Amino acid sequence: MLSYVLKRLAQGILTVWFIATATFFAMHNVPGDPLTNDRAMTDTTRANLEAKYGLDQPITTQYLIFLRNLSRGDFGISFVQENREVNDIIREHFPVSAMLGVLAVIFAATGGVLFGALTALYRNRFPDYLIMFLVIMGISVPSFVVAALSQLSLVTFNNLIGFTVLPVAGWGTILHMLVPALVLGLSTMAYLTRLMRSSMLEVTSSDYVRTAKSKGVPATRIFTRHQLRNAILPVVTVLGPAIAAITTGGFVVELVFAIPGLGRYFVEAVQQLDYTVIMGTTVFYGAFLVFMVIIVDVVYGLIDPRVRLET
């Protein structure tokens, strides 16, 4: 198990290096350069600034410096907000996105497992049809529409009641987080529900469930001990990619609900062409996702002994 974890970690570090390299060269292809802005600049100023940021070096040197700084966990200084470190920006905004993402993943996972199990239990009856209809809606309606509609209904609801039950936008308390997290987790929840349903149906027709039934095990016990536990496994495998989808999917939700997260900050940085912030955020996100997937895989190995045997 330990060698497996180490192997995955080594792969992960290599992947992060690849992400960093791709980001670096993609950013170097951007037309213009970081010092091009609306302020007029004399040639001396420009040369001084280029020297300061190391932009006068050949690209290979710049790349090596970038990698060396990266290995120390230093993403450099923002070009737009003077003297502000990219690390600082990430430290300030990432917890917000992470909090939102964690809540969304919790919503998606619990909702997906619960609804998926329900649909399998009530297969081809009304609850199944209703939930599957909602699932198809959840997959087909774009997240920004869901976000806008939920915001609109919040406004109407608050107006109707006469006081603010849940805030419409902003960040701060747990009340601010509930609706955005739900919206963010919705499409993943729909996907997980579908997955859980088919895996549950597969488990229901398996031998060990039949054996348990013939032994006279009560139906609720079969459901919790045999069906649910086995059917959850495929859901755990896709949690890694699901976390990735939710973290980047946060852009829209952060934009619509005015949440000061890293996703919104990234979009702003791109609009202002803030090179170091863009590179830092991308590498940070990439590394985060890579290690998230590794953690999920390792956890999966712990839960399911069959996986451990294979590796």
Place this chain on the structure above:
Amino acid sequence: MSELSASSFAPIEAHQQTQVISRPSLSYWQDAWIRLKANKRALVSLYIVIGLLLFTIAGPLVWQVDPAIQDIEQISQPPGTDRGATIVPDYEPWFGTQGLPGSGLRLAEPANSQTVRMQWDALPGANGHRVYRNLFPVGSELAYGIPLAEFLNNDTLYFEDRLDLQPGRFYYSVVALDARGQITDQYQSLTVDLERVTTLQEALERGLIDTADNIQIGDEIELAWHPLGTDYLGRDLLARLMAGARVSLFIGIGAPFLFVLFGVVYGSAAGFMGGRADQLMMRFADFVVALPFLLFMILFKIAFGIGPGESGVFPMLVAMVVLLWPATARLVRGQILQIREQGYISASQLLGANTSYLIMRHMIPNTLGVVLVTVTFAIPSAIFTEAFLSFIGMGVAPPTPSWGSMSNEGIKTMLTTPHELFFPALFISFTVLAFNLLGDGLRDALDARMRNVE
């Protein structure tokens, strides 16, 4: 026991009836088509997809309205609004009407969407007046609305409003100013209902009427028809949806085809070569998979650097192909590895088939089903990606319509004119839904192993 004679031992008639095939044999594709036809949901989705393609390709031929033309008389109009407009004479300057009957703030002429002319008597103690317009009554908090004009003497007691007039109700107020030009509590207000009008000249220019011969001042004509209403710049929503469909479906269908094609070539090459090359190629694919997708879509978009006047459709297409091929490559490689070990391949080789025959005759047809299913599922996610990026302003550049950018524009006026968001969102949802259900149906029909447990 009865008597047996020689005739009892005559051979019975031979029945030459061997096994008969009871129905004609079906090819894989015929069989799949029959199964797809039996699936009602998939069939309906197929019709919807065909309808969407017709809407995109044949739509602009039927509804020949330029999506870029602005109908400034009908801005942000929801579908089915009253289109009547009365013909009025051409505009002429106006400097108050002498001896206008009545008192207080009053209209000099019936108000219409060309001009609102009002006149008032000097308010008590006023050293001047300021004119306001609002969409709501003044109320107890004295909210007058936006200031339109200010007169610092009592000579000018008339005002003509021509600013952005729309049919509907407006509330005008005149507020008295004190000696220093500050507003006082003295005001008078007026409720005005505007009627939509147009001049003969304009009606001719826009092609609302053919000739000016039979039309007199005061006649009512109908403005241009917008079946789905107009957007915030007065552009026809139906025409824009058609133009946007071209962009959204071009990316949504073009990108999956390209990256699946690349994935098939890459994956089958890796699977066929095997060994070291396979390992290396798949490791590279693993790296590409690990790139955070949306972030790199945005990175590539700025790395391409779209200039002014460019739509940004092509960079988006390229970025999607660069980032999304590995999933298909993995799938196809797995398939190829599996097929390579099949008995019929060995049999074929034994009969003298060469490599190209094996690929063309066995490998490709046997992976085609899986690939087709992948394409169908890739289309809705590509459409979503386009919409998502355009929505956050990182996709198609503004003058080019796409369903995503239209939603982005529509969401800003969601409270007042919801139809501008509703229609593009509806089209995105329907398209994604149709392709998802069609994908489900195709998977059930084409691939027995991937079949859903229903």
